[in-house]
Amino acid sequence: MQSERRPPLVLMGVSGSGKSTVGGLLAARLGVPFVEGDELHPPANLARMRAGIPLTDAERWPWLAAAGARLAATGGVLSCSALALRYRDRLRELVPGVRFAHLDVPRAELARRLAARRGHFMPASLLDSQLAALEPLRPAEPGWTIAAAGPPEQLVTQLESLVGNPRPE
Numbered sequence: 001m002q003s004e005r006r007p008p009l010v011l012m013g014v015s016g017s018g019k020s021t022v023g024g025l026l027a028a029r030l031g032v033p034f035v036e037g038d039e040l041h042p043p044a045n046l047a048r049m050r051a052g053i054p055l056t057d058a059e060r061w062p063w064l065a066a067a068g069a070r071l072a073a074t075g076g077v078l079s080c081s082a083l084a085l086r087y088r089d090r091l092r093e094l095v096p097g098v099r100f101a102h103l104d105v106p107r108a109e110l111a112r113r114l115a116a117r118r119g120h121f122m123p124a125s126l127l128d129s130q131l132a133a134l135e136p137l138r139p140a141e142p143g144w145t146i147a148a149a150g151p152p153e154q155l156v157t158q159l160e161s162l163v164g165n166p167r168p169e
Contacts, residue, residue: 068094
């Protein structure tokens with residue numbers, strides 16, 4: 001019997017957009033692996049972000065390579081900010097067929113979520129630098145922009161319908 005496989009999916013967006021929450025729920029509903037991109041950051045990256053210092057490209061490239069390698073190996077869903085087109089281009093090189101779902105949330109809602117979040121390495125003070133770095137999906141990029149201010153379960157249902165039926169390998 002042939003196994004069924006969906007194309008890998010990256011849930012992208014700024015901190016507080018719901019990538020981890022929605023990604024975990026979506027992966028569980030689809031019965032595919034979930035890769036938490038934040039867990040792949042080296043300790044030095046986490047320390048910089050905790051200190052309120054945005055990462056440079058030089059610091060992001062190894063993290064993106066690790067995230068892409070993990071997604072290519074496991075398939076499923078990856079939570080990864082993937083804010084810039086060049087980062088998504090790199091992920092497409094590493095993970096053929098990958099698609100992106102940009103969780104788009106208004107700034108005021110992001111600020112509210114970040115203020116309420118406890119124990120996370122990413123401080124609310126980095127929100128504006130993330131929003132400045134964000135390059136929304138281009139029309140030619142494989143994926144969707146999702147208005148993501150609603151409840152996670154609603155977003156999961158919407159994403160599940162977008163990713164469609166599995167395709168045979």
